[in-house]
Amino acid sequence: MTGSHPPSRSRIPGSGLAKGLAVTLRTMTKRAHTAQYPDVQPELPPRSRGVIGLFEENCTVCMLCARECPDWCIYIDSHKETVPAAVPGGRERSRNVLDRFAIDFSLCMYCGICIEVCPFDALFWSPEFEYAETDIRDLTHERDKLREWMWTVPAPPALDPAAEEPKELAAARKAAEKLAAARAEAEQAPAAPDATGPAAPPAEGGQA
Template identity: 90%
Template sequence: MPPVPGSGLAKGLAVTLRTMTRKSVTEQYPDVQPDLAPRTRGVIGLFEENCTVCMLCARECPDWCIYIDSHKETVPAAAPGGRERSRNVLDRFAIDFSLCMYCGICIEVCPFDALFWSPEFEYAETDIRELTHERDKLREWMWTVPAPPALDPAAEEPKELGAARKTADKLAAEAAQAAEAAEQQAAEQQDTKAEGDA
């Protein structure tokens, strides 16, 4: 059966009338702050202590908007006769948010959990050159990162924790056996000494 002429127009007008009768959902920002989801992707926060200057985030960034500068320092030997080590020291860590496309690749590839999503979103500037934020600003945003969700109590235990627990239990059992053997040996020595004195 062919469609009735004008039925599409009638359907469109019906949608328009339904929408006109609904209450407006306009948010009064900035007078009223928006109600954001707890894990909203706003900006990237830097936890500087975890950064080892491996440059993985800068290499993987498709926009090349992460700038890292570092230098090497020599660390003295931890034990006498040991050798000196060298380590990277972070001098500059900056992200140009005028180039960033918020893909999150840098956060995903960071092997040391130094980068996190912060829900902060109010960082507009009047000059595009001021959208390059240095490590002090990135560190400020780090403190607004929400805590991770709690683990599901019904979830299966991670294999790493199970293996670590087995190793710890084995070491504790060996230590208990060694302590018991030491007590037994001390008791035998006291018995032998008592027999010798008698």
């Protein structure tokens, strides 16, 4: 015994074409919503990936971003400087000084690995995207331009009020409260008597 199939609906020939033409006619009578760029700037998500900004003060020239970049589009040059001892008799130390930090955006695929692996928060995403050039060689931007883009980096999202406080902030807060309590206790403690004060007068009838 074979199962019965529901009868297929009869379609009028050309109904699909007529429906498509009706949609076209309705669209033709509506006003266009095309954004007139560049007169009207697009509304981008606040954390969109445009270009990479460099916060030079945080860079320690660890080279981690350049080593992890899959496109090898980050170029870093540096030299070592000797820093004198902070205290007399201390040891001198050397530090890396950044000479060049450049990113070739003609090779960059905007994966964000360099930003993720930076341990010192020196690289950030900027929503800026208007950096087109007529020559592909001009897409290699040096640290001065990368530093300018830092001003376009949006502020980080606010912490959830119900979230647990980060352990670093909690430790710093406890240390500050402990120091403030120690200072308050020292200010409230009575001053010790001065041992160099005037001597007591000699008793009468005493021997010289």
